[in-house]
Amino acid sequence: MELKDMKLRDMRKALDSKQISSAELAKGYFDNIKKYDGEIKSYITVTEELAMQQAAAAQDIINKGEAKPLTGIPIAVKDNICTKGVKTTCASKILENFIPPYDATVMEKLNAQNIVMLGKTSMDEFAMGGSTQTSAFAKTVNPYNKGCVPGGSSGGSAAAVSARLAPIALGTDTGGSIRQPASFCGVTGIKPTYSRVSRYGLVAFASSLDQIGAIGLDAHDCGLLLNAICGFDIHDGTSAREDVPDFTSTIGESMKGVKIALPKEYFADGIDDEVRETVMKAAQQYKAMGAELVDCSMPSLKYAVSCYYLLACAEAASNLSRYDGIKYGHRTSTDCDSYEELIVRSRSEGFGDEVKRRILLGNYCLSSGYYDAYYRKALALRQLVRKEYNDIFEKCDIILTPTAPTVAYSPEKTADPVSMYQADICTVTVNIAGLPAISTTCGYDKNGMPIGMSLIGKKFREQDIIKAADAFEQGFTPVLPKM
């Protein structure tokens, strides 16, 4: 089997049966990275030396017959997840030389399984964007069309998996940052329920919305990675004490009788015709599998983008106030006469334009005189969005929507911040409500660009959406990008 066709479970079998060594597997990906990543630009840091050491350690464990599900498996990691001793930049000049003295909890969990880290993937600066074009170091391109963006903010992770520069990757999702790039790059991405995965060691953007998840070749692989990273963590007070099931255990079960809701607002004007038609076709395929399609409505969607940006930017303004040029991160080289000047210069030199805009918006909506009109109103809208989801889930098991209003576009279209924000319409409500959702490819447009659909599940019911995504994927033949 060729590397490009190997899923995680194929790798597990090949490693355990000694058809391939962990080092050979990693080397295959590093060869691809050397060959293609000059153009794709999916990685900010490639960690080949470390990876080969990890592969050797993994091989010892495999040889002893003590391999865990991910032992020896190569994984790419989004560059906002702290990796001890390995640069973690958040794609920002302000963290250009930051080397974390500790591992994020997800990395501790993965290292406990002896994974092999291929490197750190590019992203929008501080995960703020939907195109990976705000990255200070690597403006990733889409493997399907190098003149298009890969989506974002986890665009590096999605492009790496799509171009076979990694078999699976960690991403993070604050408003769609796993699902939308997965959709644009023709791969599968899951954002788990808020609190499923510890955020300890994830560089904070918007703490009530951020969640770590997986981007892989299919739903089954994403489930395998989730199995390894979920669970309560004493270092994250918001992490859930819920039991962690085997997220792949329901794969293969029948879709008969599963109720799938289609909120009409997600299929209205503003969604490209080809996207709408392709997702509706997928809905009909579910019907053919025995699922029941349910009409429903989510009137609050009209306010979702504003609600999301008010909440996210308010939290970002607070979270990013820690960057002062003193404790860590960029420090201006200009001689400063005061503490204040040092902070202002360091921050102004270190942050990019989009991050600055969001800090300004966050401080605006938290300011005296505006707090009630904007931030508190957004909190009220969050409660309304949650209520509407609860009402819909009383009548269904899963909600199906497009992942993005369009397929991937050219970088020139990212110049207008407002239109970029509006493009998040299909994904932000999931974060506002803290629900799990998975995006998988359901077709291609006339130019061959991937179209993604999202399956949204009830809280802590990731296995429902993994099962449904897998059921679709079993009857779908993906078209690989031409490299």
Next chain:
Amino acid sequence: MVKYLADLSKLEFSEQKLEETAGQMTDIINLMDTVKEIDVTYDAYKDNHDVFLPELRCDSVVPSMATDKIVSNAVSSDNCFVVPKVVE
């Protein structure tokens, strides 16, 4: 207004950048204004009633990260952060 927000945010912009940013912020705030159209009230109790106090961490002393690691990404001297002189 944007100059005031920049000061609050500990950011500085050139005159040209400030003008450009002001234009963008006007468009962004126009988009945010859609939340004013709907009459909803925030219920703080709903968001906080499920905080389960017995699950919070015990207030006990535990080992923390070594100082040399904490200052490893900073300009430091004798394991202390270095800042510009702030007193005469």
